[in-house]
Amino acid sequence: MVGVSFINPLSMEGRERVRQLGSLDSLIQDNPELIELVTRSKSQDISEDQDIPRNYLEMALKRLEWYVKKRNDRDFNYRKFAFLFQEDIEKYDIISFYLLSQAIGVRFGPNSRESRLMVESQGSLIQNRLEELNSRERTEIVLKALQELLSQETVKWTFFENLLSSRRIQLSDLVLDQGEVIMDREDFRNRFGSRLQHRDPDKMYQLLIGQELQELILIRMVMQQTENYMAEVHEKARLMVEPNPLLLELADKVTEILIQPTTSYGGSGGGGGYSYTGPLNREAFPPCVKNALEGIKSGGRNDAIVLFITPFVSYARLCPDIFKQNVTVQVSDKDPELQVVHNEVLPLIYEAAERCVPPLFEDQPQEKININAKLGFGMHSNLKLENEGETKWYTPMSCEKIKLHLPHLCRPDEDCKKIGNPLSYYNRKNWILSKERTESEDNVGKEGYNEEKEKEDQANGWIEVKKDDA
Amino acid sequence: MEFQKATPEERRRYYREEWDIKQIPRFIRHSLYQREFGFDHHGRGPNDRYRTFRNEDHLRKFMRYRTPFEAYTSVAFYQKPNRREGWLKSELVFDVDAKDLPIRSCDCGSVCEVCLDQAKNIVSDLKDTLQGDLGLKEIHMIYSGRGYHLRVQDEEVLGTDSEVRSQIVKYLVGAEVPRSEYSNQGMTYNLEHFTVPFGYPQVFTQRVKQSILYLNEDILMEEVNKKLIKDVIKNRHLLVDDQWGPFRNAIGPIRYKRLVKALAFVNLGLVDAKVSIDLKRILRLPSSLHSMVSMKCTEIKNLETFDPLRDAVPRFVNERRD
Ligand code: SF4
Ligand SMILES: [Zn+2]
Numbered sequence: 060m061v062g063v064s065f066i067n068p069l070s071m072e073g074r075e076r077v078r079q080l081g082s083l084d085s086l087i088q089d090n091p092e093l094i095e096l097v098t099r100s101k102s103q104d105i106s107e108d109q110d111i112p113r114n115y116l117e118m119a120l121k122r123l124e125w126y127v128k129k130r131n132d133r134d135f136n137y138r139k140f141a142f143l144f145q146e147d148i149e150k151y152d153i154i155s156f157y158l159l160s161q162a163i164g165v166r167f168g169p170n171s172r173e174s175r176l177m178v179e180s181q182g183s184l185i186q187n188r189l190e191e192l193n194s195r196e197r198t199e200i201v202l203k204a205l206q207e208l209l210s211q212e213t214v215k216w217t218f219f220e221n222l223l224s225s226r227r228i229q230l231s232d233l234v235l236d237q238g239e240v241i242m243d244r245e246d247f248r249n250r251f252g253s254r255l256q257h258r259d260p261d262k263m264y265q266l267l268i269g270q271e272l273q274e275l276i277l278i279r280m281v282m283q284q285t286e287n288y289m290a291e292v293h294e295k296a297r298l299m300v301e302p303n304p305l306l307l308e309l310a311d312k313v314t315e316i317l318i319q320p321t322t323s324y325g326g327s328g329g330g331g332g333y334s335y336t337g338p339l340n341r342e343a344f345p346p347c348v349k350n351a352l353e354g355i356k357s358g359g360r361n362d363a364i365v366l367f368i369t370p371f372v373s374y375a376r377l378c379p380d381i382f383k384q385n386v387t388v389q390v391s392d393k394d395p396e397l398q399v400v401h402n403e404v405l406p407l408i409y410e411a412a413e414r415c416v417p418p419l420f421e422d423q424p425q426e427k428i429n430i431n432a433k434l435g436f437g438m439h440s441n442l443k444l445e446n447e448g449e450t451k452w453y454t455p456m457s458c459e460k461i462k463l464h465l466p467h468l469c470r471p472d473e474d475c476k477k478i479g480n481p482l483s484y485y486n487r488k489n490w491i492l493s494k495e496r497t498e499s500e501d502n503v504g505k506e507g508y509n510e511e512k513e514k515e516d517q518a519n520g521w522i523e524v525k526k527d528d529a
Numbered sequence: 530m531e532f533q534k535a536t537p538e539e540r541r542r543y544y545r546e547e548w549d550i551k552q553i554p555r556f557i558r559h560s561l562y563q564r565e566f567g568f569d570h571h572g573r574g575p576n577d578r579y580r581t582f583r584n585e586d587h588l589r590k591f592m593r594y595r596t597p598f599e600a601y602t603s604v605a606f607y608q609k610p611n612r613r614e615g616w617l618k619s620e621l622v623f624d625v626d627a628k629d630l631p632i633r634s635c636d637c638g639s640v641c642e643v644c645l646d647q648a649k650n651i652v653s654d655l656k657d658t659l660q661g662d663l664g665l666k667e668i669h670m671i672y673s674g675r676g677y678h679l680r681v682q683d684e685e686v687l688g689t690d691s692e693v694r695s696q697i698v699k700y701l702v703g704a705e706v707p708r709s710e711y712s713n714q715g716m717t718y719n720l721e722h723f724t725v726p727f728g729y730p731q732v733f734t735q736r737v738k739q740s741i742l743y744l745n746e747d748i749l750m751e752e753v754n755k756k757l758i759k760d761v762i763k764n765r766h767l768l769v770d771d772q773w774g775p776f777r778n779a780i781g782p783i784r785y786k787r788l789v790k791a792l793a794f795v796n797l798g799l800v801d802a803k804v805s806i807d808l809k810r811i812l813r814l815p816s817s818l819h820s821m822v823s824m825k826c827t828e829i830k831n832l833e834t835f836d837p838l839r840d841a842v843p844r845f846v847n848e849r850r851d
Binding site: 194215216217220223224225226229230231233234235236237238239241250251254255258263265266267269270271358359360361362425428437438439440446449450 | 661662663664665685686689690691692693695696697699700705707711712713714718720724725726727728729751752794797802803806
């Protein structure tokens with residue numbers, strides 16, 4: 060049976076484990092037991108030495124590397140990380156969790172890219188670990204972990220205030236009655252059974268609450284607690300003496316993982332995922348964007364401006380290589396003073412809105428708020444740094460989605476055959492254009508632009524369990 | 530008689546003869562010293578702000594003497610209200626303005642008995658959800674002069690931030706189509722919102738039903754054409770006794786999907802979301818005169834029996850005679 064701390068390292072059991080830990084120095088020494096455990100994990104690939112963590116520190120880094128690689132590496136090899144899902148690694152896992160959280164907390168604090176990586180990877184790790192279990196084990200461990208987190212008999216929705224505030228869950232995800240969040244089968248039947256005429260209450264419970272919602276809540280709660288924990292550490296570290304050099308060293312290595320160039324895909328040679336950052340180059344826009352900028356005359360104005368143009372323009376200008384990034388980004392990571400947003404991004408979006416027939420803001424001024432929200436600045440009429448993070452910065456829609464939701468905008472040309480997302484079109488086209496320019500000067504052009512791996516759906520949702528709401 | 534601007538003389542009569550500080554609801558009087566007040570003295574917007582009053586007596590004298598055109602107070606409680614600093618908490622508020630309802634049952638162009646009544650029904654629905662789903666208890670209803678305010682005082686929500694409030698708004702008004710696909714042990718099942726008689730799907734069903742019942746052919750909705758609206762109007766009698774299945778069949782599943790998506794967006798207009806998410810908003814002071822329309826901003830004791838045209842009309846209006 061898996062322990063609760065394998066799922067929630069911040070559980071009482073998990074905290075107890077850490078307390079028993081001896082001196083920090085032992086953390087960098089080779090640990091034969093760990094090596095042994097990893098090497099004999101079933102389905103573990105041990106062909107290369109560097110794939111085997113030799114001590115706590117390396118184990119900690121592996122945890123993050125797994126997440127980054129899983130998201131970005133087309134040749135991701137699960138078997139190199141099989142040990143992360145072995146229950147007997149638990150003890151090492153917990154301690155490396157604390158090491159990481161502390162290192163990131165001390166060095167970078169909450170809201171950093173590093174802390175986002177930590178939180179996201181923890182969520183994803185739990186999800187994957189649960190999937191490894193058989194259904195009975197899975198139900199039991201979720202129940203047990205939740206019981207501790209929700210200790211009270213009844214849970215009011217306000218208990219989830221933090222999760223609602225960080226949008227890790229939506230109020231409408233929960234089943235509410237009289238202010239309480241209904242999670243228990245018995246309770247469900249008592250409250251709603253009589254209202255269900257032609258349906259079996261148990262079946263209804265399975266669908267509406269069941270395993271899925273419980274896991275969602277569990278995972279999001281642990282993610283939130285991880286973030287809170289790093290914030291606490293950060294606060295304490297500010298008041299305290301020198302942080303342990305070991306933690307600082309680990310923190311630096313975390314950054315290395317983040318900036319690690321991702322493997323370039325397909326073929327060798329130049330161009331590898333070219334992306335151009337700088338003032339927007341309208342010449343390189345794909346047909347759909349050009350069409351939208353000319354003004355939407357048929358329906359679908361809102362979606363076109365808010366869900367399509369806003370993400371496209373903002374990412375094209377600030378972060379054209381988003382689909383190669385290792386974690387989600389925020390606008391201020393790229394534009395700390397928000398100058399580019401105010402001077403280049405918003406004006407272009409507003410221009411497109413103005414060109415709609417009728418002009419979008421004329422009858423729907425509230426869409427300005429929605430635009431701010433899609434840039435990650437919450438539901439506010441003014442775009443301000445202090446509100447950043449209240450919502451997510453939406454990643455650009457894929458061609459597939461555009462064809463589905465805004466079919467009148469998609470008028471593919473030759474270049475569209477090579478891409479699956481308007482943003483990749485933009486990057487590719489910029490590359491071609493710059494090549495043409497340099498080629499006409501000298502003859503350095505090399506073959507092959509390497510298509511980016513697109514994973515906008517992952518980038519939109521925190522992790523797989525949450526349905527994309529774009 | 531109705532909805533004319535009050536003259537300065539009428540304002541004076543109102544505040545000197547009719548107004549009584551005890552008409553200000555207790556939840557405001559008890560926290561006077563923590564609130565910011567704002568006034569509009571000349572009908573040009575509330576530009577006299579950052580006002581504070583140490584006690585009821587000061588406020589009473591101010592109102593009697595200045596007879597403001599409009600009077601407002603913050604939903605926020607501050608340590609230093611005169612500087613809007615030291616934010617402590619904010620009431621959770623919802624503003625239902627009869628003039629701005631997204632689907633209106635009349636075409637009066639401003640506000641009349643009919644649309645005020647429609648606003649009242651919406652308020653009553655929102656209140657039911659606040660109580661029944663969110664379990665909130667201290668909900669005060671105010672007639673604002675042109676619509677209604679719901680002001681929630683339950684301690685557990687006073688500290689919530691804008692994001693949480695925006696989620697509450699979306700839940701209350703039904704601004705998102707509930708998912709209809711659920712999976713269980715590898716199987717996917719379809720459950721339309723109207724088959725779930727509780728929780729958010731039920732809220733959504735009720736709001737959409739109201740919107741459909743009020744729908745008229747002139748409403749413009751994204752991705753919904755005239756033909757679809759016509760068919761909805763033709764078949765909506767089915768919804769009067771909640772025959773959703775037959776209604777959906779009559780419309781067709783694909784068009785039904787488009788319809789509810791459009792209505793979810795329309796629902797967002799049931800309340801002014803900006804008011805709810807703004808933690809430092811000022812709202813019209815109950816008991817004060819809405820001078821633009823000559824009505825009293827009034828706390829409502831019993832929503833069912835409340836009639837604005839009887840209970841919120843100042844005396845001077847009835848005495849107006851040419
Ligand atoms: S194929 Fe993609 S990039 Fe090309 S026009 Fe269509 S949506 Fe735009
Ligand atoms: Zn009217």
